[in-house]
Amino acid sequence: MRDDLTQNFERPLNANPAPSLRYEGEDDRSYIVSRIDGARLTIPKNRSVPQPFIDNPPQPLTPAFRLLVAAFLGLAPAGLGTIVLAPLAILWSLAMVFTRPLSRSDRKRVVAVCAIAAVMLALAIPLSELFLARLSS
Amino acid sequence: MIARALYLVAAWFSVSMVVTLVVGTRLRRTHFALSFLWLASVLAVGDVWALRTFGLPPEVIALTGLAAVLGVGCIVWLRDWNAFGQVAWLTTVIVTPLFLVYAYSVITAARLTPASFLAAQMFLFVQTVAALVALTQMYENLDVNCRVRWRNRIDRIQPAPGFTPMISLHLPAYDEPPEIVQGTLRALAALDYPAYEVLVIDNNTPDEKTWRPIEALCRELGPRFRFFHLEKWPGFKSGALNFALTQTSSSAELIGVVDADYRVDPNFLREMVPAFTDPRVAFIQAPQDYRDYTPGSYSEAIYYSYEYFFEVPMPVRNEHNAIIFAGTMGLIRKSVLQEIGGWSEWCITEDAEASLRVLKLGYKALYYHRSLGRGLMPCTFAGLKRQRFRWCFGNIQILRKHWEALMPWAHWIDPQNRLTQAQRYFYLAGLVQWLTDAFNVAFLCFLVAGGMIKLFSSSFTILPTTFPWITLSFIFILLNIWRLVWVIRNALKLSLGLALRSLYGMFSVGWVVAIAVFRGAIQSKTAFLRTPKTMGNVRVVNALFATQWEAGIGLLCLGMGAAVLALADRSPNTYFIGGLLLWQSTLYLAAPAYSLFYKACNL
Known part of the structure; x- marks a missing residue:
C-alpha cells in the first residue's frame, strides 16, 4: 500500500512544485504530511475518539x-x-x-x-x- | 365481548379521524372546554351507535368511562394541540392495542393446526411491532398538523450586533464535478460575514483533472480559502471532516459543513450565527433544500419527498430539543465537536450520530426553519436509491450502537447520559421508523403466501380472518393512506395530485430501504456510497435495470392479485387479499416508473 501511495502521490507532487499537502510517509498509526509552508503534520489514521464500531471491546x-x-x-x-x-x-x-x-x-x-x-x-x-x-x- | 368493544372503539376512531382529516387543520385555537366538548361528542356518537346495535353491555360503559378519563389526560397533556388532534390521538391509542388483543383472541379461539397457529402468531408479532412504529408516525403527523402553539419554532433569529465569531466552513469533496464545486465556492466567497475561512478537503478523488481546477479556484479566491487533496484517506466523508478539524484556524469558534453541491445564500452565516449567543446551544440546523427540479415533473415529486423530513419530523423534534444535525447547512460549536471527539468514522451518517452524542452531553440544538441554501438532488433514480440506502444503513448503525442510551432506563444505568425522556423517544422513534419498509416486505411475504394458499389449497390457513378483522384492517389502511396524504398536503402546501406523487416517490424507494435495514441488521460496516452529481448514462434499459427487483416484485403482486380475484372463491377474504396484492403492486411498480421518468440535475 505504501508503494502505491508514494507512486500515486509523487507523480502529481512532482508535476506541481507547490502542492497543497505533501505526503512524507506513514507508519501503522499515522500519516506524515507537509503543508505548503513546510510545516510537518502527523495525522493519526484513526481519528475518531469513539472506538470504531467493529472493534468495540x-x-x-x-x-x-x-x-x-x-x-x-x-x-x-x-x-x-x-x-x-x-x-x-x-x-x-x-x-x-x-x-x-x-x-x-x-x-x-x-x-x-x-x-x-x-x-x-x-x-x-x-x-x-x-x-x-x-x-x- | 372483545369484538363489541373493538367495534365501539373503531367507531370513535373513524369519526374522530375522518373529521380531523377533513377539517383538523382549520381549528387554530385550543381550549379545554372546546376539547372536552369534542371528546364528549365523539364518544356520544359511538355510544349511540353501540346502544342501537348491541344494547348496553358492560364493556360499552366501562370503555366510555376509560376513554373519558384518558381523554381528559390527553387534553391536558397535549395542550398545544387543537381538539381534533387530541381526540384523534386518544382514539388511536385505544383502538391499536384493542385491535391487537382482538386479533390474538381470534387466533387463540380458532381451531388451527400447529403450523397455522405458528404462522398466525408470526403475523401477529410483525403486526404488533409495526403498529407501535405506526403510532410514532401518527403522533408526528398529528403534532405537525394539529399543533396550534409552537414554543420553540424559529423563523427568524434576533440579530446580535457585534457578535461575529470566527467560523470555519468545511467542504468535503470526493470526485465531485469541478464546475459544481466551483459554483459552491463562489457562493461561499460571496457570504456576507466578516470572519470565516473555507477548507476544501478533496479526499481520494482518483483523477487529478477533477481536483486541480478546484485547487486553482481556491488560490484565486484568496487566503480565506484553503485546499487539501488527500490520497487514499480513510474514513470516507467523516475522515475528511476530521482532517479538516486538525487544520481549522485556532481562532474559529464555530464549524460549518457545506456539501460540495450547495449554493448558500449570502446571509447564511449572518442569520444563523446569533443563535450561538446562548452558550447552551451546540448546533443549529437549517433545512436542506434543492434547486434542480422542474415543476410538474417526477423530480418535483421527489423534491417534496425530501422536504417532508424538514417540514414534518424536524419541527416536531425541535419542540423537544431532539433534532438531528443533518450535516450540510448546519453550524456546530467547535469546542463541542472537540468534546465529543470529532466525527465518527465507523458511521456513514456521521452527522446524525454526532448530534446524538452532543445532546447526550446536555447541550441544546436549534432548527432554523428557513431555507438558506440549495443543493442538487441525485441525478438519477439509481443515485436516489444509493443515497437512501446510505441514510438508512447509517441510521441502523446508530440504532445498533446507541440503543441502550435511548432506553427509558438509560439514565439509571448511565448517569452521564443527559438525554431527556422526550429526546430518547424522538431519537428512537426516528430510528425505528426506518423499519417501516422492512415491515412492509414482511407483510408482503404473508400476502403472497396467502395468495398462493387461495389459489392452490384451501386446507391451510395463515390467519383466521373474520369479518371484523377484514373490515377494520381495511378502514385502518384507508385512513392511514389518507392521513399521509393529509400531512403532506398541509405541511408542504401541495395540491392533492402532487401530494400523491410525492407519497409514491417515498414508496418507490421502499425496497432499497428494506434491503438497507436487513443489511444493517447483520452487517456493521459498509462503504460510503457517494451520491453522483452527474447524469451518466440513463437510457431506458439502465433505468429499468436499476429497479429490476422492484419491477419483478410489483409484477408478481399484480399477477397474483389478478389471479386471486379471478380464480379464487368469492369471499371477503379473497377480495381483501387480492385487493391488497394489487395495491402492493402499485408501491413496487412506482420504482420503475420513477426511474424511467425521474431526471434531476436540471441546472
Missing part, C-alpha cells in the same frame, strides 16, 4: 443483551424461542454477577436484563402453551 453483558434480542424475536414463533432464550439471558447475566467484578452500571444492566427477560417470558409462556396444546391434540 465486548462488554461483560453483551452476550446477555444479544440473547435478549434473540428472545424478543423468539416471541414471533408462538414464544417458543423466548422460552429457551430468555432464561439463558437471565442465567448469563447472573453468571456474570458471580464470576466477574462488575461495575455499578453493569450490575444495573443485570437487573434490566432479568426484568425484561421475565416480562418476555410472561408473554411467551401462554403463547407456547397454546401451541403445545394444538400439537398434542
